[in-house]
Amino acid sequence: MVTYNATAALPDGNPGPWGDPVSIQYSQRDVLLYAVGIGISDLRYIYERHPSFGVFPTFAIRWGGAGAPVDTSLIPSSPGPLNIDAERYLELLAPLPHTGTVKVRSRLVGVHPRGRGNGFCEYESIVSDESGKDCIRMVNGSFRRGVEKLGDIEPFEGSGTTYSQKITVPESNPTYSARLQIAENQAHIYRLSGDYNPLHIDPGSAKFGGFDTPILHGLCTFGHCSQKLLETICNGDASRFRKIKVRFSAPVYPGDVLEIRAWEESSSRVVFEASVGETIVVSNAYFEFG
Numbered sequence: 001m002v003t004y005n006a007t008a009a010l011p012d013g014n015p016g017p018w019g020d021p022v023s024i025q026y027s028q029r030d031v032l033l034y035a036v037g038i039g040i041s042d043l044r045y046i047y048e049r050h051p052s053f054g055v056f057p058t059f060a061i062r063w064g065g066a067g068a069p070v071d072t073s074l075i076p077s078s079p080g081p082l083n084i085d086a087e088r089y090l091e092l093l094a095p096l097p098h099t100g101t102v103k104v105r106s107r108l109v110g111v112h113p114r115g116r117g118n119g120f121c122e123y124e125s126i127v128s129d130e131s132g133k134d135c136i137r138m139v140n141g142s143f144r145r146g147v148e149k150l151g152d153i154e155p156f157e158g159s160g161t162t163y164s165q166k167i168t169v170p171e172s173n174p175t176y177s178a179r180l181q182i183a184e185n186q187a188h189i190y191r192l193s194g195d196y197n198p199l200h201i202d203p204g205s206a207k208f209g210g211f212d213t214p215i216l217h218g219l220c221t222f223g224h225c226s227q228k229l230l231e232t233i234c235n236g237d238a239s240r241f242r243k244i245k246v247r248f249s250a251p252v253y254p255g256d257v258l259e260i261r262a263w264e265e266s267s268s269r270v271v272f273e274a275s276v277g278e279t280i281v282v283s284n285a286y287f288e289f290g
Helices: 028-037 059-063 186-193 203-208 218-234
Strands: 022-026 083-092 100-113 119-128 134-144 176-181 241-248 257-266 269-276 279-289
Touching: 028 059, 028 186, 028 218, 059 083, 059 100, 059 119, 059 134, 059 218, 083 218, 176 218, 186 218, 218 241, 218 257, 218 269, 218 279, 257 279
Parallel strands: none
Antiparallel strands: 022 100, 083 134, 083 241, 100 119, 119 134, 176 257, 241 279, 257 269, 269 279
């Protein structure tokens, strides 16, 4: 069994230090491929000659945690199939350029025990454009479910802060609802945006991770929820996108039908959940818009 030493990683109980900025270059093709990978059909995001062509607001989500200084002797790295996305938050501060180079700075904000043999790690990241303007703020939480095999992490004392929060939805009928068919090859397309975790394509890796078959990337589910909420509530207008936060409660599989239900809390915020059949797959979630 392996034990985290989170208090040594974050000795004062506060977030860790910011890492050096990491430069990331992306092309128009990357922008287009990401949009197709999250099931978008709106030409504003998948056709480069559209007069309103732009980068979909959640494009930067895969850079969460880039460059965060982490001592792996204190917080061990899990193999891909045992490292599972748990929660994601993204705030749009300014639109990303259609192509170019950005800088991402990140820090570890907390490590917490979550159930038997699970470590929950949270990172905060800021994405800035070439002029130095902050465009995106993100927080990502992931489960480290083992270092060599599933559930081999000893109980440990957590440290640092957490951005996780409990969000409940009303028992009344939702204000908005939407239905999405996840394509059978959706994970095959989404992985080309840079998430090559074999959990999402290789049956053997999926079984090692505790799943019968490969599952959809959590960030692909995140993207589907984001684009469908923006379409349903804001007519797909990216200038109205402000913030989105989700918790992944259960896996989504290629071929599933995703049902999204959202309840209006104010003129600029809804809380929502998503399900496949009777199973809630996204919970503790909200979307804010202009």
